Amino acid sequence: MARNLEVPSLFPRLGGSSNDLRKSSSNTAIPSKVMSLQEVNLEKEFDVVRTLSEGSFSKVLLARQQGGGERMVLKAIHCEVTxxxxxxxxLNYNYYxxxxxxxxxxxxxxFMWDNCFIYVQEYALYGDLSRHLKKGGLPEAQVKSIATQLTSAVEFIHSFQLVHRDLRPENILVFRKDLSIIKLGDFGQTRPSGVLLTKTTSNxxxxxxxxxxxxxxxQEKYHCYASADVWSVGMILIECLIGMTPWTSAEITDPNYTHYVDWVKRKTLKTPDIFQVFTPRFIRLLKRIMEPKAAKRSKVGEITKYINDEWIIKGSAAVIAIRRASVERHESNATSKSGHRQRYYGKKRSTRSLVALESEIEVTSEHPVESVNERVGKWIDNSLKVSFSHPHHLNVNVGCQ
Known part of the structure; x- marks a missing residue:
């Protein structure tokens, strides 16, 4: 018989609004207790529809309860790696x-199955945000919608004195095709603020x-703080707007990053090429949330103050050049053997002309251009839509009560 997980009642998990939860967070710690799980025969409890993704030591399965019901995701992590x-x-951080x-x-x-730890999440029909990133960037209105939702989620996490530590498009799931509903996931790297950690290659x-x-x-030690998440949010917003990140790594060995640092410190008056497409107000925001010194970095809530401002200089030559560079970068990734975006954009795609890019910039806010990945991923769009009418009352004969 499957043994249930124990859920502490002191935390306001079910019922109430997110504002109610935030009010109680200052004096309430999210429990992270070790539980003992029983081995369960997955085939007897679930109908596995298909494997969504699979690595050497983990897999994500799309399944539904035996006898019907809504689809859900089973996240399986091999015991050898965790x-x-x-x-x-x-599990506790994500659940609470x-x-x-x-x-x-x-x-x-x-529960346990096939030497794996498994827990259950809702199913995101449209995959993760990286699948939706267009060559040349998304329309500004969509990016602001993403910014509002992501800021709210990260601010909520920080209100519990937690740091997500792995904010990137792959960990932001999409629940509506127009990106009007996104949700943050993957709390495997989440830790309490201020805790001492060791840098690994997989941080x-x-x-x-x-x-x-x-x-x-x-292997060098460091303390993690919420300011690290704020930086990551800034990087995500830039990538959403122009279709690429401004540098490969925030290290002195990266010339694009060092140019940015010199510019912020006013050692140079030349604005980095990528930042030339942004309005003065948005640049001001970026300098606050992407301040190189963590102690001087603004909190993530700073983003909400700039939502009503223009972020992109529409129709400028700089915008056209940067977006063209973004297209070329995506084309290069698509044809490379190891480029992880190859499966989204295909092996052979012709670079759009400068005229086409100019046209796109003029109409992007009102008539978004359909992304290539949306056409390639039509099988997702044609999947059966999921309706979670009672997301917190899932009747499964394994797990917790």
Whole structure:
């Protein structure tokens, strides 16, 4: 018989609004207790529809309860690569934070199967945000919608004195095709603010990692703070707007990053090429949330003050040049053997002409151009839509009560 996980009642997990939860967060710690899970025969409890993704030590399955019901995601992590303590931490953080409308719902269900830890989440029909990033960037209105939702989710996490530590497009799931509903997931790297950590090669993706961590050597100790998440959010917004990140890594060995630092410190008056497409107001925001010194960096809530401002200089030559460079970068990634975006954009795509880019810039806010990945991923769009009418009352005969 499957043994249930124990859910502490002191935390306001079910019912109430996210504002109610935020008010209680200052004096309430999210529990991260180690649990003992029973081995369960997955085939007897679930109908596995298909494997969404699979690595050497983990897999994500799309399934539904035996006898019908809504689809859900089973996240399986092999016991060889994670401890019961780490699995419990990720499950608890995701479960207790999921009442927020922009955080992926994690159900109170967990068990063992095939030497893997497994827990259950809601299914994002349209995949992750990286699938939706267009060559040349998304329309500004969509980016602002993403910014509002992501800021709300990250601010909520920070209100519990937690740091996500792995903010990137791949960990932002899309629930509507127009990006009007996105949710933050993957809490495997989440830790309490101020905790002492050791840098590993898998801490976070290099492009989104802040300089105070990027510049450390492997195995060097450091304290994690919410300011690291703020930097990552800034990087995500830039990539959403122009279709690429401004540098490969925030290290002194990256010339694009060092140029940015010199510009922020006023050692040079030349604006970095990528930043020339942004309005003065948006540049002011970026300098605040992407301040190289973590202690001087603004909080993530600073973004909401600039939502009503223009972010992109529409129709300028700089915009056209940067977006053209973004197209060329995507084409290069698509034809490379190891480029992870190859499966989204295809192996052979002709670069759009400068005239086409100019046309796109003029109409992008009102008539968004359909992205190539949306056409390539039509099988997702034609999938059966999911309706979570009661997301926190999942009746499964394994897991928690």
């Amino acid at each position: 401890s019961a303590e780490d699995f419990s931490r990720e 934070l999921s009442p927020h409308p922009n955080i992926v719902t994690s159900y109170n269900v967990a 976070t993706s290099a492009s989104y990692c802040p300089p105070e961590i990027s510049e450390l050597i492997v």
